[in-house]
Amino acid sequence: MAGSPVVVLDVGASKVLCLVGEVQNNSQVKILGLGQSPCTGLRRSAVIDMPQVAESIHTALAEAERSTGLKIAGAYLGMAGEGISTQTNYSTVGISGSSNPISEEDRNRALLAVAQEQVAEDQMVMHRFVQSYAVDGEPVKNPLWLHGNRLSIEVLTVSVAEHLCTAFRHAASKAGVEIVGVVLESVGVAHATLSQDERDMGVALLDLGAGTCDLSVFLGPMRHLEEIPLGGDDITHDLSVVLSIPIREAEKLKRRFGSVSCPGEDGDEVVTYHTTAGRTCTLTKQQVSAVIEARQREVFEYVRQALVNSSHNDRLAAGIVLTGGGALLDQVAPLAEEVLGHQVRIGVPQNVIAPTEVSDPSYATAIGLLRFVASEHGAPIESHEADQPRNGFAHALGKLFNFF
Structure with missing residues (x-):
């Protein structure tokens, strides 16, 4: 049985692409509908003409709605460009009782400690990716059920400039869609093209x-x-x-x-x-x-x-x-x-059920974003039949993902 539909927006310097799709039980991505429109309102991933970007988003969104028969209330947005920053964070927690194996709770304490690390005031966290674990200083692939006194973790934190998020949120809002989450585009592309x-x-x-x-x-x-x-x-x-x-x-x-x-x-x-x-x-x-x-x-x-x-x-x-x-x-x-x-x-894009024109490299980002959101986040985008009015989303743009 397939999952619920997910909507993603890939807003680039040449075009806006809106994809509606679902990830099926065999991990195939099925494209249910798409819309695209030329875009000239970006420079180096930054909005320089908000009305133009809003118009492009609106056109792509309307085309996707026509192709699916749905009214789209919200979408996930791919982010890239000079506003993206990374930093490496570390944490070490003690394991109570050396005779006890490391538990899920111990690992969660280490992850939570990293999550408390701050990024710059003008940045918003998108993702946290585990790089490595160590037990008593010795690298391990998975610390669960191992014995030791200290669990250490290394995490790559990816953040985005808040003003960029705000600009895209406003443009999307003017186009009639709410951005409910953002995903690093490189993560999406990797999910579409890499084994x-x-x-x-x-x-x-x-x-x-x-x-x-x-x-x-x-x-x-x-x-x-x-x-x-x-x-x-x-x-x-x-x-x-x-x-x-x-x-x-x-x-x-x-x-x-x-x-x-x-x-x-x-x-x-x-x-x-x-x-x-x-x-x-x-x-x-x-x-x-x-x-x-x-x-x-x-x-x-x-x-x-x-x-x-x-x-x-x-x-x-x-x-x-x-x-x-x-x-x-x-x-x-x-x-x-x-x-x-x-x-x-x-x-x-690999393992995709879609029209032929969607199979070339220029669609890899959007397809990968869809696959990542559906498989990793698991929260479908709310949508409804075309003859029903739009409903707003309760989630704000500031509620960004922390994927471990």
């Missing part, structure tokens, strides 16, 4: 977005999180400047001929375009790809240095997984392998 074996072996996940790219490293649990301040919009801007064409035309050119390499006869194909001065010009696909490759190479060089600085670059036995809209660029994986020095694959 447990890959995480255990060590893997880096690179979400190639329009405004920014999000890098996360998994060595079992998530160990590192970093924003790369470059994205697909930078490629579009480069094409616009080099070819003297409007941004919208540059975006069309990138989508139609987007490739980081055009070897052989394919690269000799002639592309016609019109400049802002009204001139008709031509160039080859190889010349277009040269502009794209230069910027994409810069992105991967940035990622390579970030991995080196994280001290995890030599621990990625499962390599690197690319996802997001930028992963749709032709030949992007070979370029990534050349620059990053790891095996690279394109990450697409």
Whole structure:
């Protein structure tokens, strides 16, 4: 039997995506409906035009409602970007009676002690991920039922800037939907594209977005999180400047001929375009790809240095997984392998029952958010038949998740 429907919003620099779905007993995600709308009101994951963002959310929401026949009262929101912060917290608790094994209550006391750790005043906690346990200083995978005097725990705390949450909450409210919780987008993408074996072996996940790219490293649990301040919009801007064409035309050119390499006869194909001065010009696909490759190479060089600085670059036995809209660029994986020095694959949503168009990497974030919320949080989104009025949600945005 399937679970109750869940609604998620993926608000990005290029589009807003609203997904309605459920996780079935076989762990498959079934998409019940979706809506999407272009979005131009974000810059580097921050709201710069709230009316535009609200309009995009409203349009995507209305389309999702039409496709499902439901009125959507609330949704979970994916968060990413420069407002995300991480910190590592530790706690140690004593075990009463050395002859007694460590109990669930003992572990909960250690977790509770970490939960009391404060983040910066302008930050709100989204997640707390256990990194490791130790009993009397010796690392263990699971402390339950072991004997010892001290239980220690290491936790990665992920928080988000409060003003970013407030801005998205207001935009969503204007669109007629309440944000009932937020989830780190990197967590969602991982749930959609990575296997447990890959995480255990060590893997880096690179979400190639329009405004920014999000890098996360998994060595079992998530160990590192970093924003790369470059994205697909930078490629579009480069094409616009080099070819003297409007941004919208540059975006069309990138989508139609987007490739980081055009070897052989394919690269000799002639592309016609019109400049802002009204001139008709031509160039080859190889010349277009040269502009794209230069910027994409810069992105991967940035990622390579970030991995080196994280001290995890030599621990990625499962390599690197690319996802997001930028992963749709032709030949992007070979370029990534050349620059990053790891095996690279394109990450697409796995174990999903959905229309064909939802199976590409640009939908991985939203599908992963849906899977994570349904399986980890377990609280369905309240919805009702289309002919009934909307009901408000009692939960506020400030009631964020602490997943251990």
